[in-house]
Amino acid sequence: MLLSEITETSRAVAATSGRRAKIELLAACLRDTGPAETAMAVAYLSGELPQRQIGVGWAALRDLPPAAAAATLTVAEVDAAFTAIGAVSGKGSVTARRHLVGELFSRATAAEQSFLLRLLSGELRQGALDGVMADTIAAAADVPATEVRRAVMFRGSLGAVAAVALSAGRTGLRAFGLEVGRPVRPMLAASAPSVEAALEKVSPAAVEWKLDGIRVQAHVSEGEVRLFTRTLDDITARLPETVTALGALPVRTAVFDGELIALRDDGRPHPFQITSARAASHGVRPGTEQAVPLSVFLFDVLHLDGEDLIDLPGARRDDALARVVPDALRMPRVVTSSVDEAGAFFRDALAHGHEGVLVKSLDTPYTAGRRGAGWIKVKPRHTLDLVVLAVEWGHGRRRGKLSNLHLGARDPETGDFVMLGKTFKGLTDEMLAWQTKHLLDLETHRDEFTVYVRPELVVEIAFDGVQRSPRYPGGMALRFARVLRYRPDKSAAEADTVDGVRAVAAFT
Known part of the structure; x- marks a missing residue:
């Protein structure tokens, strides 16, 4: 052709x-x-x-x-x-x-x-x-x-x-089916502004901690373990302690979904940067941040000892997980339909230093690669994963650095990104240096003040609400947007959609 x-x-x-x-x-x-x-x-x-x-x-x-x-x-x-x-x-x-x-x-x-x-x-x-x-x-x-x-x-x-x-x-x-050793795209979660709002959609439900860690899919076959990121990259060689922990489980073949996170001695999480650096390094190097081991929290199983579980309801998959994975390696959870009980669990997750909770249907199958209604994430603040569309040069002490980010949400119908506003807040000197280097690598063209980039880099944005705005094509803009962190582990296709932003807007 x-x-x-x-x-x-x-x-x-x-x-x-x-x-x-x-x-x-x-x-x-x-x-x-x-x-x-x-x-x-x-x-x-x-x-x-x-x-x-x-x-x-x-x-x-x-x-x-x-x-x-x-x-x-x-x-x-x-x-x-x-x-x-x-x-x-x-x-x-x-x-x-x-x-x-x-x-x-x-x-x-x-x-x-x-x-x-x-x-x-x-x-x-x-x-x-x-x-x-x-x-x-x-x-x-x-x-x-x-x-x-x-x-x-x-x-x-x-x-x-x-x-x-x-x-x-x-x-x-x-002939296509789940193969141990070949990763599948992870199931994704929708968002809700509160535990109560989530339980209005899914109840009774399993409520689990939501960690600020690294998503991992673990494939086990006769003691051999392979680890994959949410972008399906193989990181097995970087995580010997995780391989050892999962290789000891009493299974012949299995595919697990879970989270890896660096924890302090008191059980609270280290900053995400330490978890990220550890997952990016090749092995544990004494005397550095990379020496911090990653703890494993498994929350789902897609295959177990020759049987595919991906189409089974969530409750049955959790029963299978509990049979072969000890409590120490499982994500803390409670099954409830009570707003008070779920709210107390949410507050306990926050008290342990975690992001929030995931509210999960007991009936839904594992919908790989899709953001369905079966899983709903709840955080104490509004956050969105958005894509950087362009960035403006900074002024004053930020002169020579790319500073003010143009932020876009994904339009699932057209494939374009709808701009929701700009922000330069929340950026540390380290982040300014990092984004200047990486965004220049993504440059497509520029004018006197702005560098336009390929829409590939995902950034997690916190904000106080969504307001109507004729200034932007989507008719809305984020209020008091600020940068939390970059998400190089996510692709632009995983960014939040315009529909998701509108859903949040209904509650703000």
């Missing part, structure tokens, strides 16, 4: 507002792909790279060669070029990558150059989100969308599922 076919489809999809019409255009394109091209096409049409990161920043895309007169580039050739660019490392790698980028762009027409530029800069937002692409795969392969979504839940890759759906149909999709 020629890249021009992808480019034309992308242009047509961006010009189309209706969801069904977008799906028809995308499905027609996928039907024309060969077996080896399907996954690449899905990635490109979703605005992603199969390689994830290839080390190409805005600087490498500023001076492009003249466009080719005719369309000759194939999708496979583009993929090979991206792989080659990503493989460059060592001394002179910046120059080498820029040379390879120039070679690729010299073979692209003007329309293809525009497409590649937006693809590499993260600006290809045309409404082909995961939900739309799942329905597209179903339409292209003539299979039920529910079966596509279930396969994606287990495989974690739209492209891989699309390749199977188009080549093997429903039979191929049904």
Whole structure:
């Protein structure tokens, strides 16, 4: 398949507002792909790279060669070029990558150059989100969308599922299942402003501590343990104490969901930065913060000794968890329908230094990769995970640093990010230095005062409320927004949505 076919489809999809019409255009394109091209096409049409990161920043895309007169580039050739660019490392790698980028762009027409530029800069937002692409795969392969979504839940890759759906149909999709050793996307929680509001939606419920730690998915097979982050990265080698603790459990095979956190001698948590640094380090290094061990708190089990539990109600999964995991390694919880009892448990969680609680349905299955109504998080303050869209240069003692953040929530319908306001509050000198470096790496363009960036970096924002505002496209703005911390462990697709902000606004 020629890249021009992808480019034309992308242009047509961006010009189309209706969801069904977008799906028809995308499905027609996928039907024309060969077996080896399907996954690449899905990635490109979703605005992603199969390689994830290839080390190409805005600087490498500023001076492009003249466009080719005719369309000759194939999708496979583009993929090979991206792989080659990503493989460059060592001394002179910046120059080498820029040379390879120039070679690729010299073979692209003007329309293809525009497409590649937006693809590499993260600006290809045309409404082909995961939900739309799942329905597209179903339409292209003539299979039920529910079966596509279930396969994606287990495989974690739209492209891989699309390749199977188009080549093997429903039979191929049904072969996907939970595999010990292959991580699935974690189940996500919605938000409520209070325990009482959460229990109005889910009752009776299990109420658990919500920790400010690192989400971990642990796969155990015959004593061998592998640990994955919420972004499905393998961090097994970094956490020998966690491997030892879980390897001793009385199970043959298991998949657990849980949280890792650094605790002080009195049981209260260390600052999140210590937990994060420990999870990012390779082993325990005496005399440093990395020497702090991480405690394990498991709260769910998706597979146990040959049986998949992912579709079972929450209460049955917890029973299975309790059979094989001792109390010391399990998340504290109480099952109740009483607002007073749940409120007391919430206050106890806060007294132990934790973020709040999760209120969980006893009936819901484990919906991997989705933010369903079955889990609801409650914190004592309003917080949102938002995406940095741009940042302004600072003044005074912040001169030379990127300071004032432009914050956006995800629009699940269009894939765009809706700006909710700006803030420079809560930033320490260390955070200012960190964000200046990282946001410049994400730069797409700038003007005199503002650096515009690829919408990839997630930041946790505390705020006092949401108010109406004609100043911003979403018609609302955050009141007294302030930065709590950056969340490099989260992707932009996991940021809070505009609908979630509106739900919070109803209570503020």
